Amino acid sequence: MAVAVAERKVKLAELSLRAILCVLSALAAALVATDAQTKTFFSSYQKKATFRDMKAMVFLVFATAAAAAYSLLQAARCCVTAARPPTARSRALAWCVFSCDQALAYVVLAALAAALQASVIAKRGQPELQWMEICGMYGAFCRQAGGGIASAVGAALAAALLAFVSAFNVFRLYGGDKSGGAARNGGGATW
Amino acid sequence: MAVAVAERKVKLAELSLRAILCVLSALAAALVATDAQTKTFFSSYQKKATFRDMKAMVFLVFATAAAAAYSLLQAARCCVTAARPPTARSRALAWCVFSCDQALAYVVLAALAAALQASVIAKRGQPELQWMEICGMYGAFCRQAGGGIASAVGAALAAALLAFVSAFNVFRLYGGDKSGGAARNGGGATW
Incomplete structure (x- = not known):
C-alpha cells in the first residue's frame, strides 16, 4: 500500500508541475508578446520599441507559448490516464512523455x-x-519584459523538475530485471 | 549474460560521452578565452576586442572550463569503479552523479x-x-568565437546525452519494487 501512496504522490506532483508550467509559460508569453512602448521626441518624431526588435524575445514568446499549450495537453492526458490500469504500452508512452518533457x-x-x-x-x-x-x-517596456522573464524563470524551473519526474517514470520500468523481469512485462508500470 | 553485455555497453557509452564532453568543452574554453583582435585606425589609434567585452562569452568560458574539469574527474571515477562489485552506496552515488550531470x-x-x-x-x-x-x-575575432561556439554546441549535446544515461543509471534502481524489493536492497544495482 506504501507503493500505491507513493504512486499517487508522484502523479499529484506531475499534475501540479504541469499546471504551474502552463500558467507561468502563458503569463510569460502574454507579458512579452504585448510588450511595446512608444516614445515621442521633439513633440513630433515617434519611436516604438517592441519585443520584435529582439530576436531572443521572439524566441522566448514562441518557446513559452509552446510550453503552455504542451503542458495543457499533457495535464489533460494525466487526468484521463490516472484512473486506467497499466497496459503493455506504458513503456512506449513513458518514453515519449520523457523525451518531450526533457x-x-x-x-x-x-x-x-x-x-x-x-535584457542584460x-x-x-x-x-x-x-x-x-x-x-x-x-522604462515601461523594460519593466514588462522583466516581468515576462521572471515568469519564464519559474516556468524553466517547473520544466526541469517535470523532466526529472518523467525520467523517474520511464527509467524505473527498467529496474529489477534480475529479479524475474517483473518490470519488463509491465508489472512495474502503474500508468 | 545479455544483461551483463548491456551493462558494459552503457558503461562504454558513458565513458565515451564523458571523454567527448571533456575534449569539446576544453576546446571551446580555449578558443573563446584566447580570442582577441586589435585594430589600428588612422595608423595610431588602437582598439582591441576581447571575449571579456561580452559577459555571455565570459560565462561560456567558465561553464565550459568547469564542464571539462568535471568530466575529466567523472571519467576517472568511471574507470576506477568499473571493475568494482555493486555496493549498498550505489544508489546514493548514482543520485549524486545524475544531479551533477543534469x-x-x-x-x-x-x-x-x-x-x-x-554572437548573433x-x-x-x-x-x-x-x-x-x-x-x-x-573578422578574425568573430571566426575564432564561432569555432568556440561550435565546440560548445557539441559539448552541450554530449552533456544532454550524458544526463540521459545518468538518469537511466539512477532510476532503474527504483524499478521492480512490486516484485519483492530486489532493487530496493541493491539487488538491481550493477555499478
Whole structure:
C-alpha cells in the first residue's frame, strides 16, 4: 500500500508541475508578446520599441507559448490516464512523455538564457562594443519584459523538475530485471 | 549474460560521452578565452576586442572550463569503479552523479544560448536598438568565437546525452519494487 501512496504522490506532483508550467509559460508569453512602448521626441518624431526588435524575445514568446499549450495537453492526458490500469504500452508512452518533457526543459531554458542575455545588454549596455542601454529611454517596456522573464524563470524551473519526474517514470520500468523481469512485462508500470 | 553485455555497453557509452564532453568543452574554453583582435585606425589609434567585452562569452568560458574539469574527474571515477562489485552506496552515488550531470547540462546549454544570442547581435547587429554589428571590423575575432561556439554546441549535446544515461543509471534502481524489493536492497544495482 506504501507503493500505491507513493504512486499517487508522484502523479499529484506531475499534475501540479504541469499546471504551474502552463500558467507561468502563458503569463510569460502574454507579458512579452504585448510588450511595446512608444516614445515621442521633439513633440513630433515617434519611436516604438517592441519585443520584435529582439530576436531572443521572439524566441522566448514562441518557446513559452509552446510550453503552455504542451503542458495543457499533457495535464489533460494525466487526468484521463490516472484512473486506467497499466497496459503493455506504458513503456512506449513513458518514453515519449520523457523525451518531450526533457526537450521542452532544454528549449525553455535556452530561450530564457538568450532573453536574459539580451535584457542584460538592454539594461546595462555594452559600451566596449558601442551597444547602448535602452532601458533609460524605454522604462515601461523594460519593466514588462522583466516581468515576462521572471515568469519564464519559474516556468524553466517547473520544466526541469517535470523532466526529472518523467525520467523517474520511464527509467524505473527498467529496474529489477534480475529479479524475474517483473518490470519488463509491465508489472512495474502503474500508468 | 545479455544483461551483463548491456551493462558494459552503457558503461562504454558513458565513458565515451564523458571523454567527448571533456575534449569539446576544453576546446571551446580555449578558443573563446584566447580570442582577441586589435585594430589600428588612422595608423595610431588602437582598439582591441576581447571575449571579456561580452559577459555571455565570459560565462561560456567558465561553464565550459568547469564542464571539462568535471568530466575529466567523472571519467576517472568511471574507470576506477568499473571493475568494482555493486555496493549498498550505489544508489546514493548514482543520485549524486545524475544531479551533477543534469545541472551541468543545463548550465552548459544556458551558457551556449546566451553566447549564441550575443554572437548573433555581433554578427548581424540590431539596428532598431542602435546596436551595430562588429564582425565586419573584427573578422578574425568573430571566426575564432564561432569555432568556440561550435565546440560548445557539441559539448552541450554530449552533456544532454550524458544526463540521459545518468538518469537511466539512477532510476532503474527504483524499478521492480512490486516484485519483492530486489532493487530496493541493491539487488538491481550493477555499478
